Amino acid sequence: MTDPLRREFGSRAKDPVLRRNLLRATDTSNAHRAAAAAERADWEELRSRGAAIRDHTLARLDDYLAEFIRSVEARGGRVHAARDAPAARRIVTGIARRKGATRILKSKSMATEEVELNRAFERLGFEPLETDLGEYIVQLAGEAPSHITAPALHRSAEEIRDLFLARGVLPPGDRPPADRAGLARWLSLAARRHLAPRLREADLGITGANFLVAETGTVVLVENEGNIRFTTTTPPAQVVLAGVEKIVPRLADLAVLLPLLVRSATGQRFPGTVSLISGPVSESLDIVLLDNRRTAALADPGDREILRCIRCGACLNVCPVYRTAGGHAWGSPYPGPIGSLLTPLLSTRDADRALPHASSLCGACSEVCPVRIPIVDHLLRLRARAAAAGSPASPGPLAIRVFSYLARDPRRYERATWLLRRFWGIALRAGLMKRWTRYRDAPSPAARTFRELWRDDGPPAR
Ligand code: SF4
The missing domain is CATH 3.40.50 (Rossmann fold)
Incomplete structure (x- = not known):
């Protein structure tokens, strides 16, 4: 994600009045819709x-x-x-x-x-x-x-x-x-x-x-x-x-x-x-x-599905990112999950190609969409498209490569999480996470990992 987008999403998310207004309004809309x-x-x-x-x-x-x-x-x-x-x-x-x-x-x-x-x-x-x-x-x-x-x-x-x-x-x-x-x-x-x-x-x-x-x-x-x-x-x-x-x-x-x-x-x-x-x-x-x-979007069967949208706004109300940052953070008339799909299709700005990354991929948007747009699938598809096009708006390939290297070997992954838990506090105090924590929280890792819980306590009772 480019710095201007980070600034937008981060600064809005830290405004407590905005956050209270958003939660109050979207909670009411969600209850009425359901x-x-x-x-x-x-x-x-x-x-x-x-x-x-x-x-x-x-x-x-x-x-x-x-x-x-x-x-x-x-x-x-x-x-x-x-x-x-x-x-x-x-x-x-x-x-x-x-x-x-x-x-x-x-x-x-x-x-x-x-x-x-x-x-x-x-x-x-x-x-x-x-x-x-x-x-x-x-x-x-x-x-x-x-x-x-x-x-x-x-x-x-x-x-x-x-x-x-x-x-x-x-x-x-x-x-x-x-x-x-x-x-x-x-x-x-x-x-x-x-x-x-x-x-x-x-x-x-x-x-x-x-x-x-x-x-x-x-x-x-x-x-x-x-x-x-x-x-x-x-x-x-x-x-x-x-x-x-x-x-x-x-x-x-x-x-x-x-x-x-x-x-x-x-x-x-x-x-x-x-x-x-x-x-x-x-x-x-x-x-x-x-x-x-x-009409260019219509020519691609994937993009065409996005144009099904009837602009009801339901996907915005359930989206945890929208509910935290508010619509202005998108810098587009179409905010929220559907905005993260429509805006890169309708805009020529390179920064807008980063918008599909403004999602936790929780899937709440796809669940409520009245015309069944599989929003999460399209978010992933547009992320891949931006990365394949070498868009500078895509997140650093180095971070993804490091994670992929660790996640492919269980022992390697376990060692990495052990190290992370030991040195997380030190890294925070030394300011190594400054760029991340300027706009976001950096919660401490849990005392015991999921793998340790499974190994020591066994699988959860059914
Ligand atoms: S819920 Fe579906 S129809 Fe409604 S705005 Fe979002 S994408 Fe469009």
Whole structure:
């Protein structure tokens, strides 16, 4: 792993406030997800059907993309193809210019984060306004989202209260309630009061898409706050920016994919609102389909499986690395286990090839993934790919060679662990482990090794 990555993961892991916020939020999400999955007796079958739909679509994506474009155009919409992030920015800002827009409403969209659309808008003098509460919070804080479905998950209610006071969202002298539940409700009402008048002045609305249905040209949007409905219906013009892999063949596929998405993301039986937009709601509907190296990933059957992802965020919530370091440590709009797979596929930065190493390989992510992506297998595959390509982002081959030499001979291994236990404390005191302990713990080895326990006490009783 390169030094910048070590710095990121290490410094975040040592922030106790961040860690408390992360654990509190992800524990709640995990409990809701597990209860929602347990409620459906056919959950495992549903997961297999979801994986099959995604695999089938990705194997025939060319055909379904062509069908989607025909369906959208037949209903009066326009479709644009964006080869990469600069092309996506050019197309969307070009539409905004042609529409004479200045105020732009945005609802939560990973694709717009991926192409850094807000920054492009601000450079050109547009005023993008995030309408999702979590996105609004990170926009006010000048941060990037830290989670796929909960952008401000790393912030406590108390931190958000202080941010709102500093940015004038709360009038000075306003007294927030002391209890946590009351405070959360009070903050969302304050944001609503602050945003509402600005929502009605917008000229253009931009959303992502949860799914794009080929047979009807429908954009499917799932939400709980009602802000997406506002973004798609209030401004005269609408733009959708979504990755090409969001296509599904038929409306009927939503009967499988929506429950998988919603129960895995928020633990709900059904979300607050699902919008199915087929054709322009008002003056115009422009749909920008983003490639950004996705079609290259499709060509490799292993990489293609990663594109099954429906962005539920469940793998982030169970990941011990994510729960410790938080999403910003990935330096990518896609953090957590799926981010460690997607980011190296979609990015050209060499440092991003190290991300598959940001995992303990515990397998919790693969267990919860609603579309059965074998995340751990892909983490190992991408590690091997980076090493084979001689990426400087791969960990030192010397350490691996030394371990492999020791592990191949039981007597050699035993002698090495004996030495390690004798000299561990001395090595720590002499500062030989300084580079490691700057960002991590170095727990002392156990007094008796597993092999000694087995030899002296015998195998555990059954
Ligand atoms: S990889 Fe699976 S669990 Fe993770 S976000 Fe994608 S669909 Fe959800």
